[in-house]
Amino acid sequence: MSKIRRLAVVMSAVAALMTGATAAAADGAALFKAKTCWSCHGKDAKTPLMPFYPSLAGQNAEYMFNQMKDIKSGARSNGNTAAMKGVMGLVNEEEMRVIADWLATLQ
Template sequence: MTVRAMLTCAGLIVALTFTALNSLAQDEALDGEALYTERGCIYCHGPAGREPALPDYPKLDGQNEDYLVQQMKDIKSRARDNGYVGMMQPAVLNVSDEEFAAIAAYLAAQ
């Protein structure tokens, strides 16, 4: 195999790897969108986290992904127990860490 052919193959492998990783990230965001609706987040925080039902509810779109995950975990564990989070605690009780991550990825991408 010539050097040129090897470099072409290596370039193709790198391109396919990045395409696959990007596809995985998009799948996570799509799953997050479905979970956001299925878990009822949409009812208080609005479509894509942009239009909360009440002025005191936070807008979630475009927030930092790690921040969102930590807030959801803190609400679930009751480490955060202020404001309206008492209403949210039952909603997040059966949400897994993986689901938190998918929802956060979706919201951060908005």
């Protein structure tokens, strides 16, 4: 493979990654609204409807992903989970991952 062609391949791979990252951020924000997460957690993800609902902006992604998964499956059913379980039918694990990753990037 010529150097130029190799460079082109690398460049387009980088471009694809960058587009991918931007798309994920846009998807995260869009999903946060479309799946109605923001109704309770606040449009900025840190102004929750009730004082005892968690602020999510900047929270650990893995932690949030696990909570979403466990609330959906019923593995976690204490506290305020009853308020959230009913809407979790709207969200699959792939979407949970995108939402969690995006929320973790917020300040």
